[in-house]
Each structure stands twice: as structure tokens, then as C-alpha cells.
Amino acid sequence: MDTTQLLKGVLDLAVLAVVDGEDGYGYDIVRRLRDGGLSDVGDASVYGTLRRLYSGGALTSYVVPSESGPHRKYYGITPTGRAQLKQQRDDWDVFATTVTAILRRSREGVTA
Amino acid sequence: MNTVSDQGTIAPEVREFLAAVRDQLADLDPDEQRDITEGLEADLSDLVAERGGEALGDPVAYARELRAAAGLEPGIGRLRRRTTMAEATHALLDDAHRHFDRLATALPGDSAAVIAALQPAWWVLRAWIAVEVAAYFLGEWALQVIPGQNLPGVLVTLVAVVLSVQLGRGRLWPGERWRRASGLRVLLLGLNAFAVLMVPVVLSGLSHGDHLQDGSSYEAGYRDAQAQKQHEHAGLELGGTPIRNIYPYDAQGHLLTGVQLVDSEGRDLVLTDSSDDTGDGADHALVPWLNGQNQKFNVFPLAEQRIAVDTGENDGAPAIQPPPFASLPPVSLAGVTPSLLQGSTP
Numbered sequence: 001m002d003t004t005q006l007l008k009g010v011l012d013l014a015v016l017a018v019v020d021g022e023d024g025y026g027y028d029i030v031r032r033l034r035d036g037g038l039s040d041v042g043d044a045s046v047y048g049t050l051r052r053l054y055s056g057g058a059l060t061s062y063v064v065p066s067e068s069g070p071h072r073k074y075y076g077i078t079p080t081g082r083a084q085l086k087q088q089r090d091d092w093d094v095f096a097t098t099v100t101a102i103l104r105r106s107r108e109g110v111t112a
Numbered sequence: 113m114n115t116v117s118d119q120g121t122i123a124p125e126v127r128e129f130l131a132a133v134r135d136q137l138a139d140l141d142p143d144e145q146r147d148i149t150e151g152l153e154a155d156l157s158d159l160v161a162e163r164g165g166e167a168l169g170d171p172v173a174y175a176r177e178l179r180a181a182a183g184l185e186p187g188i189g190r191l192r193r194r195t196t197m198a199e200a201t202h203a204l205l206d207d208a209h210r211h212f213d214r215l216a217t218a219l220p221g222d223s224a225a226v227i228a229a230l231q232p233a234w235w236v237l238r239a240w241i242a243v244e245v246a247a248y249f250l251g252e253w254a255l256q257v258i259p260g261q262n263l264p265g266v267l268v269t270l271v272a273v274v275l276s277v278q279l280g281r282g283r284l285w286p287g288e289r290w291r292r293a294s295g296l297r298v299l300l301l302g303l304n305a306f307a308v309l310m311v312p313v314v315l316s317g318l319s320h321g322d323h324l325q326d327g328s329s330y331e332a333g334y335r336d337a338q339a340q341k342q343h344e345h346a347g348l349e350l351g352g353t354p355i356r357n358i359y360p361y362d363a364q365g366h367l368l369t370g371v372q373l374v375d376s377e378g379r380d381l382v383l384t385d386s387s388d389d390t391g392d393g394a395d396h397a398l399v400p401w402l403n404g405q406n407q408k409f410n411v412f413p414l415a416e417q418r419i420a421v422d423t424g425e426n427d428g429a430p431a432i433q434p435p436p437f438a439s440l441p442p443v444s445l446a447g448v449t450p451s452l453l454q455g456s457t458p
Contacts, residue, residue, distance in 0.1 A: 026152070026155035027156075027159060028158075044175075044177035044181065045177050047148075047182075048181025048183075052181065052182045063151070069122070069153075069157060071151065072155075073150050
């Protein structure tokens with residue numbers, strides 16, 4: 001199964017979750033997601049998601065000048081984003097539990 | 113300032129790649145395009161640093177992915193930007209900063225780097241200004257710092273310098289979060305502007321010793337030092353009233369003109385230039401004697417310059433005003449021979 005399709009549905013949730021812990025800039029957030037195990041996540045998808053969440057008010061952004069290189073654009077979560085994260089996390093839990101239960105039942109059905 | 117280094121540190125492949133991506137986003141309005149690509153230089157530079165130039169891939173596919181994830185499909189509806197007051201403020205300040213950067217970069221030589229290097233000096237100066245201003249308004253606090261002269265003042269200044277430097281480095285608040293608060297940013301800007309305005313005020317206050325109102329010992333010493341340079345302040349008094357002029361007479365009781373007076377420490381005896389209305393509808397300013405180019409206010413009697421009250425202009429030539437007495441009774445002291453002055457008639 002193509003995990004990129006699965007990823008699309010939950011990328012918002014994953015991005016919000018890693019930004020919730022600590023503000024980060026684009027590539028830093030990509031790295032956190034990869035380190036978390038989402039190795040297939042596309043950089044551009046994450047950046048696009050960050051901008052969309054920002055436009056929707058879930059994230060704020062601020063530019064931090066750097067001594068040695070170009071400005072970095074940091075993202076941080078807003079109260080709206082936190083509420084969205086909680087809602088989506090709950091939805092995900094229910095969804096994942098349900099799907100897991102269905103899968104387990106079907107496997108038991110097969111093995112029985 | 114960073115635009116300078118931007119040019120130097122962005123790898124050419126990143127710049128090319130980004131230009132190609134921007135081409136793909138050309139149909140977006142400039143604000144949206146800037147919004148979606150801002151910060152990508154840094155992100156892509158990191159990517160290249162970590163995984164090499166090949167990791168960039170195809171800019172067209174990249175732009176498509178970026179658009180899709182951002183919800184900016186070609187020709188389809190625009191991202192609606194939520195523009196809050198805070199964002200507008202940030203945008204305004206960011207724009208101003210970019211303007212400044214461009215301006216600094218356009219200056220000849222390495223001006224931008226020089227300006228950047230001078231930042232810490234400003235952080236220290238503004239801390240000192242803040243302490244001076246606080247000391248001025250708190251009066252009795254005696255914080256006025258000529259470093260080394262007053263311990264509490266030096267300590268407070270040190271603390272202020274540390275705070276100011278940490279503030280300047282963006283370390284005073286944990287992380288970089290505070291930068292998001294536009295209110296703080298505006299407050300900081302306002303404080304900086306205020307400090308700039310206060311620089312000449314504090315410096316002139318220092319040289320005039322204006323805010324030395326109380327009598328702590330070091331300040332008294334300071335005032336004495338100032339008195340030699342500044343005839344306008346802290347001059348001779350008699351019974352609490354400033355002395356307006358001095359008319360010396362010799363032992364014979366004859367009026368002397370051009371007598372230089374110093375105290376036992378060798379300091380010039382000077383008057384307070386009170387410029388008071390002396391009852392004739394005009395102010396008077398003291399006119400110094402001259403020793404070469406040096407103005408001497410300890411030579412008596414001093415000539416006075418009438419100043420018209422209504423216009424503030426000089427009124428006539430400076431002149432020594434008539435003495436209170438044409439002459440005094442002669443005096444003597446046993447065993448002391450009084451000065452005999454050439455040209456004085458006994």
C-alpha cells in the first residue's frame with residue numbers, strides 16, 4: 001500500500017504534533033517527522049502544510065535572522081492549532097482503534 | 113544586514129532551484145508567493161548541506177507538491193490570509209527592516225557589517241542611558257554613574273548592561289517565542305527610539321551637572337570639578353543668594369579692575385550667571401575676561417551684558433557696571449605691607 005496516500009490524511013495532525021512540543025523552522029520540522037519514523041514525507045508537502053496551517057490560523061510564524069545564513073522562518077502553534085490538534089488526535093485515536101479492531105477481527109477470522 | 117550574508121552563503125544550486133520553483137508559482141500574487149517561499153532558502157540550504165545538491169530534485173514537481181499541500185492549486189481559489197493586527201505589525205516592521213538592510217548594503221564599503229558589529233556597543237550605551245534616565249527621575253537615588261565613583265550605580269549599570277545585551281541577542285525571553293509578540297517588538301522599538309533621543313539629553317545633563325541635586329560626597333566633588341569649567345552653575349553665594357558681581361578695592365580703598373581670584377585650592381572663584389532681571393527691565397549676562405582664547409570668569413569686576421527681555425537680544429555693548437562705592441576707607445594690618453599697584457594713585 002502506498003503510504004503517501006495515508007500520510008496525506010494525517011500530515012496536518014503529525015505536523016501540529018511536532019510543532020506543539022517546540023517551535024521549529026521548515027527543515028527542522030521535516031527532520032522531526034523523519035526521525036519520528038515518517039521517512040517518506042516530502043519536504044515540499046511539509047512546507048505546503050505548514051503554510052496552509054498558518055493561513056488557517058493554527059500556526060503563527062516569525063522570521064529569525066541568522067548570523068551566518070538566510071533568515072529562518074519559524075512556526076509555532078496557536079491556541080486554535082492546539083484545539084485542532086486535540087480534536088484531530090481524538091479523531092485519530094477513535095479511527096485507529098476502530099480500524100485496528102476491524103483488522104484484528106478479520107485476521108482472527110482468517111486464522112480461525 | 114542578513115541580506116548581505118544571504119548572497120554569500122546560499123549555494124548557487126539552491127538559488128537556481130528556488131528561482132525555478134518561484135517560476136512555477138508565478139501565477140500567485142506577490143504576497144502569497146513571498147509567503148509560501150519565505151524561509152525556503154534556509155530550509156533548502158540545510159537540505160543540501162545534509163544530503164547534497166541531488167536531494168533538491170525536480171523544481172516543477174517540488175512546486176506542485178508545495179502547492180498541493182498548501183492548498184494553492186493553479187488557477188483555483190487563493191489562500192485567504194488571516195491578517196491580524198499583530199501580523200500587519202510584523203509585516204510592517206519586517207518590511208522596514210528589509211528596507212534598512214537594502215540601504216545598508218547599498219552603502220559603500222563594508223558598511224552593513226560595520227553597522228552589525230556596532231550593535232553590541234549600542235546595547236551597552238542604551239543600558240547606561242536607561243540607568244541615567246532612571247536616576248534622573250528618581251532623584252535621591254544617586255545612581256549617576258561616572259563609572260568607578262559610586263558602587264550602587266555601577267552595579268545597577270552592570271545589571272542593565274547584561275539585560276540589554278541579552279535582549280539584543282534575543283535571549284532574554286526563553287527561546288525565540290517572544291519575537292512573535294508584536295506588542296513586545298513595538299515596545300522594544302519605542303524604547304530604543306527613546307534611548308536614542310535621550311542620548312544628547314543625558315550627555316548635556318552630565319556636562320552641566322544638572323541632576324546633581326543632593327549632597328552625597330562624590331557628587332559634591334563632581335560639582336567642584338564642574339565649577340571650574342562651568343561658570344553658570346554652583347557659583348559663589350552669600351547668605352544663600354548668588355553673588356552677582358565682585359568689586360575689589362585695594363588697601364587704600366581704591367577700586368581695582370581686573371583682579372583674578374582663586375580659592376586656596378587654586379580653583380577659579382566664579383559666580384552664578386543668574387541672568388536675573390535686576391529691576392531695570394532687562395536681563396544681564398556676565399561677560400568673561402580673556403586669557404588668550406580662554407574665557408576667564410574669575411576676573412573682577414566682570415562686565416555685564418544687558419539683554420532685552422522681550423527680544424532676548426544683546427542690548428548695547430558689555431560694560432562694567434558702576435561699583436556700589438566709588439572708594440572705601442583705607443585698611444591696614446600690622447606687619448603686612450599691602451600691594452602697591454602700578455598706575456593706582458595712593
